Amino acid sequence: MANIYLTDQTRDVLDTLVDLVNYTAEGVLEVVLRDTIFRPAGGGQPADTGVVMFGGAEAPIAGAVKRDGKAWLKLQTSAALLRGSKVQIQIDGARRRQLSRAHTLTHIMMAAFRQQASGFASKGAAIAEDGRSVEIRFMADTGYTPDLPAAEAWIQDAINDDLPVDIIHAKDMSAALRAFPELRVDPDLGLTGKVRIVSIFGRDANPCSGTHARSTAELAGLRLGPHRQVDDFTMISAHLAEAPSGT
Numbered sequence: 001m002a003n004i005y006l007t008d009q010t011r012d013v014l015d016t017l018v019d020l021v022n023y024t025a026e027g028v029l030e031v032v033l034r035d036t037i038f039r040p041a042g043g044g045q046p047a048d049t050g051v052v053m054f055g056g057a058e059a060p061i062a063g064a065v066k067r068d069g070k071a072w073l074k075l076q077t078s079a080a081l082l083r084g085s086k087v088q089i090q091i092d093g094a095r096r097r098q099l100s101r102a103h104t105l106t107h108i109m110m111a112a113f114r115q116q117a118s119g120f121a122s123k124g125a126a127i128a129e130d131g132r133s134v135e136i137r138f139m140a141d142t143g144y145t146p147d148l149p150a151a152e153a154w155i156q157d158a159i160n161d162d163l164p165v166d167i168i169h170a171k172d173m174s175a176a177l178r179a180f181p182e183l184r185v186d187p188d189l190g191l192t193g194k195v196r197i198v199s200i201f202g203r204d205a206n207p208c209s210g211t212h213a214r215s216t217a218e219l220a221g222l223r224l225g226p227h228r229q230v231d232d233f234t235m236i237s238a239h240l241a242e243a244p245s246g247t
């Protein structure tokens, strides 16, 4: 099974085959598709929304679960679907683009606060379902107070520079660290084996399997704040203006 979204995140329609079919105890139809463009929730990024079309039926995708190393899509339908059937999967491309912008924003925010917080350690991010709001979480040395205007200026500078966002594959973490000495890694993730690095040219690099903007210029219309402190964690929110249509 190929996760097409890892290599072509702009694709929002795909013809494919049903490899496996399962009915849960509650009677919910689950399928594994030969290839998929539906990205499940993960790494703070909400799941895509979409439908699977087959034999005149349109089944909304209610979610995805990983089982036996396979991504099972839960379909809302009473229609029967057989192994080997031809189907077409469609995802909401506009929503995907918005989530990709928001996801990229969390990367550049992490980089901005890493600049100013000694002892910085990233501790995850959350993206709202509509892709308009994000919140990053990190730890820093005691006594650190976020300077939001300085961070926003640093991010705005990166946006103005229209920096490319690139995906680079490394055979393991030590190879990734040789290529990107400033690699930002959450040690809690315990990554081993091949890694997919998302690089924002000259400003940030970190391992990630999400979808992203093609360049920082897509993050125009950013507003940073507010921030909150919970125990040892600093949380910073940000909001994005709606993407211009046609991007």
Ligand SMILES: [Zn+2]
Residues within 6 Å of the ligand: 103, 104, 107, 198, 208, 209, 210, 211, 212
């Ligand atoms: Zn990412």
